[in-house]
Amino acid sequence: MAVLSIRLYEMVVIRTDNLTKYYGDVRGVEDLSFSVEAGEVFGFLGPNGAGKTTAIRTLLGFQSPTSGSATVLDADVADAAALRDARARVGYLPSEPAFDDRVTGRRLLSYHGALRGDVRSDELLDMFTPPLDRPVGDYSRGNRQMLAIVLAFMHDPDLLIMDEPTSGLDPLKQETFLEFVRTERERGTTFFFSSHVLSEVRKVCDRVGIIRDGRLVEVASVDSLLHRSGKHVRLTLGDSVDADAFDLPGVHDVTVGGGARREPADRGDDVTTVSFTYTGAYEPLLRRVLEHDLRDLSIEEAPIEDVFMRFYDEAAQEAASEPAAGGDAADGEAEDA
Numbered sequence: 001m002a003v004l005s006i007r008l009y010e011m012v013v014i015r016t017d018n019l020t021k022y023y024g025d026v027r028g029v030e031d032l033s034f035s036v037e038a039g040e041v042f043g044f045l046g047p048n049g050a051g052k053t054t055a056i057r058t059l060l061g062f063q064s065p066t067s068g069s070a071t072v073l074d075a076d077v078a079d080a081a082a083l084r085d086a087r088a089r090v091g092y093l094p095s096e097p098a099f100d101d102r103v104t105g106r107r108l109l110s111y112h113g114a115l116r117g118d119v120r121s122d123e124l125l126d127m128f129t130p131p132l133d134r135p136v137g138d139y140s141r142g143n144r145q146m147l148a149i150v151l152a153f154m155h156d157p158d159l160l161i162m163d164e165p166t167s168g169l170d171p172l173k174q175e176t177f178l179e180f181v182r183t184e185r186e187r188g189t190t191f192f193f194s195s196h197v198l199s200e201v202r203k204v205c206d207r208v209g210i211i212r213d214g215r216l217v218e219v220a221s222v223d224s225l226l227h228r229s230g231k232h233v234r235l236t237l238g239d240s241v242d243a244d245a246f247d248l249p250g251v252h253d254v255t256v257g258g259g260a261r262r263e264p265a266d267r268g269d270d271v272t273t274v275s276f277t278y279t280g281a282y283e284p285l286l287r288r289v290l291e292h293d294l295r296d297l298s299i300e301e302a303p304i305e306d307v308f309m310r311f312y313d314e315a316a317q318e319a320a321s322e323p324a325a326g327g328d329a330a331d332g333e334a335e336d337a
């Protein structure tokens, strides 16, 4: 197995400055400004049609920006020669890997190796196991994705740009992939990837950008998003309370479990269940809780889905109140995956 070095450099790996791409009248992305730093895993999230693929394809030079600019590894995406050199250090995993279906995985591997270099396909093929001797046309969706992963990583790129990388993989391979991303991150590899799968974003990303209707609505660390989403608190009380009993700052969405009710497992006592989301400090909450006859208490991290759903819901509401920019993705520009 090749011994891979730790990457030692510091720079902004991707930078966009008001990057805008229209397809005729249809907005792909508009005024995207963000940067991805060396060594971070940056997740790019948004509902269907938000502009994720458009952003990725524009960063890779498959289509020109309508206005604004972007650099990838310091190469201006509008400068074909500079971008070509930079692309040698980029691995790209498209959303729908397109291969010549007649050739075998092994041929594709050796073709890519000759083109870009191969320093780690053996190691990658231990983790991702497409049936190399079969024509790619016979591959399942998951096998295509595994082959695309090997092709994207085999030249040991500094930057990975990936469009929904785990789509098509079974749950075990998804975990293998996410573990691999974490290991690569330790070596300093930079990742920029789009996803709908919030649990995977939670597991591997340092920061996320949330895009809707072509615009970036948030860039934040995963930790800060989780912090904002607060905790789910669930109480079982021996006394009867109403929702006002927990009117503390930071308490949201209180539900009282149908008032006092009988729990068979609870020695026949009447208990009340109360649950809410909490974004405040523990001390005032616990003080208030202990004013009651506490039988049980659970405090859990609110799922990251809650935060994203707030953004997505706003998008849905706005889309309902204004005419949507229509059109489906169908551009015929060549990709080299």
Ligand SMILES: Nc1ncnc2c1ncn2[C@@H]1O[C@H](COP(=O)(O)OP(=O)(O)OP(=O)(O)O)[C@@H](O)[C@H]1O
Residues within 6 Å of the ligand: 023, 026, 027, 028, 029, 046, 047, 048, 049, 050, 051, 052, 053, 054, 055, 325, 326, 327, 328, 329, 330, 331, 332
């Ligand atoms: N080649 C194209 N021609 C015309 N419109 C396009 C083209 N590609 C994308 N669009 C439009 O641009 C907008 C953004 O699409 P894009 O595919 O970038 O979204 P996405 O976030 O990747 O969506 P998904 O999650 O469904 O893959 C959509 O309105 C889409 O219909």
